[in-house]
Amino acid sequence: MTLLRSVLLIAIVALWVAVATAQAAESTTLDLGLVKATLTVPDGFKPNEGTPPVFFEEGKKGSMQFLATPMPMPDETFKAMHNALLESGKAKVKSGDYAKAEELAVDGFAGVLIVESAKDPSISRLRWQAYGRGGYFNFTFASPTDAFEGYLPGYEAALRSIKLAK
DSSP: OHHHHHHHHHHHHHHHHHHHHHHHHHEEEEEOSSOEEEEEOOTTEEEESSSSOEEEETTSOOEEEEEEEEOOOOHHHHHHHHHHHHHHHHHHHHHTSEEEEEEEEETTEEEEEEEEOTTSSSOEEEEEEEEETTEEEEEEEEEOGGGHHHHHHHHHHHHHHOEEEO
16 A cells, blocks of 8 residues: 555656646747736747747647737726727627627736637637736737637636736
8 A cells, every 4th residue: 555655646746747847848938018928838839930929839720929019098098998898898798799708817917808709610719908007918819710619728828827027
């Protein structure tokens, strides 16, 4: 019984180390101009040269794009724009254009998470949009509609992993 426990403990520790090492190796930092964003990129996604930062899955059709556009405005204006985006998104959920439109904070920064309905057979998108911190932010995760559900967990994990710094 003690040998079995020892082997099991060693296996658990080895698995934990492998997962921790893999997650650390996948982390990347993007310069978005307004902020730097650090995120964990899903396996198989590679950066594409250029601006804004874009990642494509090699040999497949998944993609991730990160955009931050300067907009010098007062905080009250950013709040009004956030509220308008959220209300517009909720209306599109009712009309069937979006599957989801809800508030979601990324690293404490309030934004709106939008998941499109599967109406377009060629592409589906998950978008996180936010106004504030001196600009407009749009992080878009996309794939062919027939593969979107398979990509969704990786896209959501990438979005949750984002840390923003000046």
